[in-house]
Amino acid sequence: xxxxxxxxxxxxxxxxxxxxxxxxxxxxxxxxxxxxxxxxxxxxxxxxxxxxxxxxxxxxxxxxxxxxxxxxxxxxxxxxxxxxxxxxxxxxxxxxxxxxxxx
DNA sequence: CTAATGACCATTA
DNA sequence: ATAATGGCCATTA
Numbered sequence: 001x002x003x004x005x006x007x008x009x010x011x012x013x014x015x016x017x018x019x020x021x022x023x024x025x026x027x028x029x030x031x032x033x034x035x036x037x038x039x040x041x042x043x044x045x046x047x048x049x050x051x052x053x054x055x056x057x058x059x060x061x062x063x064x065x066x067x068x069x070x071x072x073x074x075x076x077x078x079x080x081x082x083x084x085x086x087x088x089x090x091x092x093x094x095x096x097x098x099x100x101x102x103x
Numbered sequence: 104c105t106a107a108t109g110a111c112c113a114t115t116a
Numbered sequence: 117a118t119a120a121t122g123g124c125c126a127t128t129a
Contacts, residue, residue, distance in 0.1 A: 065110030
């Protein structure tokens with residue numbers, strides 16, 4: 001468990017149910033905007049439960065990957081009420097915005 | 104130490 | 117619109 005991973009997981013844990021975030025957004029939250037790739041890498045090696053890593057997707061609305069199989073990722077997201085009918089996620093509707101919660 | 108890898112991103116053709 | 121390219125960074129061999 002590296003310090004970097006710890007930050008990533010901590011940020012991902014804050015994503016509420018029914019919402020998604022992006023690798024880029026997570027990178028920004030932890031203070032390393034240019035480490036988006038490393039963020040994905042960290043999530044790839046996340047063997048912990050309690051971290052909703054299935055709610056993290058690409059900035060362009062694509063699903064991204066999942067260490068237990070993308071299929072499983074889709075199931076989880078759909079079960080939380082997110083629509084993936086067109087094979088990409090509408091970030092305008094589902095993206096988690098921190099500001100909304102601070103208010 | 105160097106080199107290779109990857110659940111990314113933005114730019115270019 | 118899609119496809120290829122270069123850059124970026126933490127981890128691992």
